[in-house]
Amino acid sequence: MLLPKVLGRVALAATADDTFVPCFIAPADRLALSIYPPPVNAQETGQSVFVSPDNLVTFAFAAPTDHNRDVYFSLRVHQSVTWGAVGLGSDDMPNSLILMLYHDDEGTGVTFSPRIAFGNYEPEYYSHMRWEVLDGTGIQGDYLVFNARCTDHCRTWLHGSLDVFDHDQKAIWAVGPDGSLRSDDMDAPLPMHRQFGGFGIDMGRTNKVNATSISADAKNIGTETRFHQQSHRDLKSRFHAIFMIMSVCVLLPAGILCLRAGQMVRWHGIIQSVALVFAIVGVSLGIVTSFLYQRSRGFNDKHQIIGLVVFGLFFGQFVLGILHHLQFKRTNKPTKLQTPHRWTGRIILFVGTFNAFLGFSFALNRQEGYFLAALVIAVCGFSLFFMFGQGFLRRRQQRHTNGPFYGGHPSGQEPWRHQGQAQPGGGNAGYQPGYGFAGHAAPAGYAPPGGPLSPGGYAAPPPYEGPPPAQGSGASIGLSTMSPASGRDRERDRKDGDGGDLGPVQTPRETL
Known part of the structure; x- marks a missing residue:
C-alpha cells in the first residue's frame, strides 16, 4: 500500500509544479524512492560518439565498470584520407594513446595501429596494447571501420591514463593528407596530418555498455567539440x-x-x-x-x-x-x-x-x-x-667571316700566298685586283697612276720585271743574281713572318 501512495503524491506534485523538489516528500516516502530508483533515460547512458566536423573520423567509446581493464571502441575513417586517428587521455599530443587506422597492403582491408605520442611529432608504435577484433571490421562503403575490445593497456599506458568515470575526458583527433596509405605494418611511416582537433568525452555515461557501434547517420552523443584546425603542409x-x-x-x-x-x-x-x-x-x-x-x-x-x-x-x-x-x-x-x-x-x-x-x-x-x-x-x-x-x-x-666579303681569303691563306698561274712577263694571274688586300672593288673612276682603266674600273698591277741580264750571259729567265744575305736582311725577313724572299721592296700604291 505504501508504493501506490508514494507514486501518487509524486505524480500530483509533478503535475502541479514543474519545479518539483523531492524535499516535500515525507521521510518514509523518501526511503521508498531510494529503494526504487527512477527509470534510466536512453540519452543519459550508453556509448559516447564523436563525429568530426567534416565526417572524416567517427569514434564510439564505452568503458564498462564490471571489468577492470576492458574498453570497447569503434573507429571509422573515410577512405579519401591516408590515415585517421583518435588520441585519448589529453587535449594535446604528448602522452596520448593514439588509435590509428589506414588501409592494409592490398587495399581490401584495414590496419589498426596503436601508438603513443611522446611529443608533437610522429607517434611511436605501442606494442604492449592487447585487443580483440569484433564483427563489422573492414571496409564499408566509403569508410574504413574497426570494432574492438581492448583487454590490456587501454586504461593505463606509459605516461598516461583514462578516468573512465570522468564526464569530461579530454581527447584529440586528426587525419592525414588526401591519398592512400597501404601497409600491413603497424609502425608504418606516416605523412603529417592535414586536420586535427580536440573534444571531450562523457565516459561516466558509458559504464553500463558492453559494446559499441557506429551507424551510417551517426551524430555526436556524450561528446563536445573543443577546437578544429586546418593544418598546413609541412x-x-x-x-x-x-x-x-x-x-x-x-x-x-x-x-x-x-x-x-x-x-x-x-x-x-x-x-x-x-x-x-x-x-x-x-x-x-x-x-x-x-x-x-x-x-x-x-x-x-x-x-x-x-x-x-x-x-x-x-x-x-x-x-x-x-x-x-x-x-x-x-x-x-x-x-x-x-x-x-x-x-x-x-x-x-x-x-x-x-x-x-x-x-x-x-x-x-x-x-x-x-x-x-x-x-x-x-x-x-x-x-x-x-x-x-x-x-x-x-x-x-669564323667560317663565315673568313670569306672575301669580310676581308678573309677563300683558301684560308694570306692573299700574297694564293697560288695562281703566272702571266707572261712575270705577272701573277692568281692576284685579284681590287681596293686593298680584301678584294673590295675600287671606287668608280679610280685610275691608279701609270696604267689605263680596265673594264672593271681599275687597272691591274704592273708585272714584275727583274733587272736587265748581265752582258755576255746566256738566255735570261728573269731572275736576279743571288748574293749572301746580311744579318740585317735576315732580321728583316724574320719580322716579315717566314723569311721568304718576296723580291725588292716596292712602294705601296697610293689609296684614296
Whole structure:
C-alpha cells in the first residue's frame, strides 16, 4: 500500500509544479524512492560518439565498470584520407594513446595501429596494447571501420591514463593528407596530418555498455567539440627541398656555365657563393624536419647520410675554389687545385641530384619527384645547348667571316700566298685586283697612276720585271743574281713572318 501512495503524491506534485523538489516528500516516502530508483533515460547512458566536423573520423567509446581493464571502441575513417586517428587521455599530443587506422597492403582491408605520442611529432608504435577484433571490421562503403575490445593497456599506458568515470575526458583527433596509405605494418611511416582537433568525452555515461557501434547517420552523443584546425603542409620539409634543389640542380650548373661558356669568373664566384648559402639553409631545415618523424629522428637513413656528405663536399669545393683563385692571381698560371675543385663540383652535381630523388621517396611524396625529373632534364638540355651550341655558332661565324666579303681569303691563306698561274712577263694571274688586300672593288673612276682603266674600273698591277741580264750571259729567265744575305736582311725577313724572299721592296700604291 505504501508504493501506490508514494507514486501518487509524486505524480500530483509533478503535475502541479514543474519545479518539483523531492524535499516535500515525507521521510518514509523518501526511503521508498531510494529503494526504487527512477527509470534510466536512453540519452543519459550508453556509448559516447564523436563525429568530426567534416565526417572524416567517427569514434564510439564505452568503458564498462564490471571489468577492470576492458574498453570497447569503434573507429571509422573515410577512405579519401591516408590515415585517421583518435588520441585519448589529453587535449594535446604528448602522452596520448593514439588509435590509428589506414588501409592494409592490398587495399581490401584495414590496419589498426596503436601508438603513443611522446611529443608533437610522429607517434611511436605501442606494442604492449592487447585487443580483440569484433564483427563489422573492414571496409564499408566509403569508410574504413574497426570494432574492438581492448583487454590490456587501454586504461593505463606509459605516461598516461583514462578516468573512465570522468564526464569530461579530454581527447584529440586528426587525419592525414588526401591519398592512400597501404601497409600491413603497424609502425608504418606516416605523412603529417592535414586536420586535427580536440573534444571531450562523457565516459561516466558509458559504464553500463558492453559494446559499441557506429551507424551510417551517426551524430555526436556524450561528446563536445573543443577546437578544429586546418593544418598546413609541412612547410619546413617543403622549403628544405626547394633550397637544396635550387642549390644543386640550378645554381651549381649556372655557375659552371658562366665559367666554361662565358669566361665570367666574377659571376662564377658569386653564383657559387649563393649556392653554398642555399645549401646551408636547406640542410638546416632538413635537420629540423628530421625531428618530426620516427623514420628520421635517428639520422640513419641513406638520404640523410648522403646529404650530409654532399654538404661537406660543398664546403670543401668552395675552399678549393678560393685558394685556386688567389694562387692564380699571383702566378697567372693554372694551379694544382683546379682539378680537384672541378671534380668535386661534378660529384656534388650528380650525387646531389640523385639524393634529391631519394628525398622525395623518404618524405612519402613521390609525385613531386616527377617535377624534379622535369627540372633536371630541362637544366641538362639547356646546359648542353648552351655549351655545344655556342661552340657551333662560333665556328660557323669564323667560317663565315673568313670569306672575301669580310676581308678573309677563300683558301684560308694570306692573299700574297694564293697560288695562281703566272702571266707572261712575270705577272701573277692568281692576284685579284681590287681596293686593298680584301678584294673590295675600287671606287668608280679610280685610275691608279701609270696604267689605263680596265673594264672593271681599275687597272691591274704592273708585272714584275727583274733587272736587265748581265752582258755576255746566256738566255735570261728573269731572275736576279743571288748574293749572301746580311744579318740585317735576315732580321728583316724574320719580322716579315717566314723569311721568304718576296723580291725588292716596292712602294705601296697610293689609296684614296
